[in-house]
């Protein structure tokens with residue numbers, strides 16, 4: 005089933021609560037940057053960064069970022085795509101939290117993890133509004149050594 009987060013975004017209380025809950029989970033853990041992936045990762049990553057008082061770094065589809073980038077190909081359900089990050093967006097001293105709206109197969113966040121590793125920043129944690137664990141993303145990210153946290157888990161679909 006396609007899980008749509010627009011019903012959270014257009015409800016001011018639900019949107020605020022989702023950011024509150026993520027902030028409660030991730031505050032005071034020493035994170036210095038949030039990385040969010042185009043497009044829906046921006047919608048939750050940027051307000052959480054504001055709430056935590058840390059910077060937000062976008063991972064984007066190809067050709068969108070103006071400075072020098074690192075690129076990472078990844079597999080979608082049908083075909084492949086590419087994601088990019090600015091080479092100077094993070095430093096080796098950064099402790100990164102990855103945020104996206106939804107975790108399905110984990111391909112998007114695995115690619116994001118590899119981009120952060122190309123820079124050499126530390127990344128240990130990922131946060132989502134929704135996870136669909138039957139699609140394998142949680143296992144894939146945990147096998148990479150990442151912690152996975154989701155506000156909602158839908159099992160059996």
Ligand SMILES: O=P(O)(O)OC[C@H]1O[C@H](OP(=O)(O)OP(=O)(O)O)[C@H](O)[C@@H]1O
Pocket residue numbers: 041042043044045104105106107108109110111112113141
């Ligand atoms: O775990 P995965 O199987 O990789 O799938 C999850 C990703 O798919 C969706 O993004 P999509 O690529 O559709 O881009 P969009 O946010 O620009 O719509 C969603 O927002 C996640 O980023």
Ligand SMILES: Nc1ncnc2[nH]cnc12
Pocket residue numbers: 005006007008106108109136
């Ligand atoms: N099942 C799903 N629902 C919403 N967005 C998705 N992106 C990838 N799989 C998805």
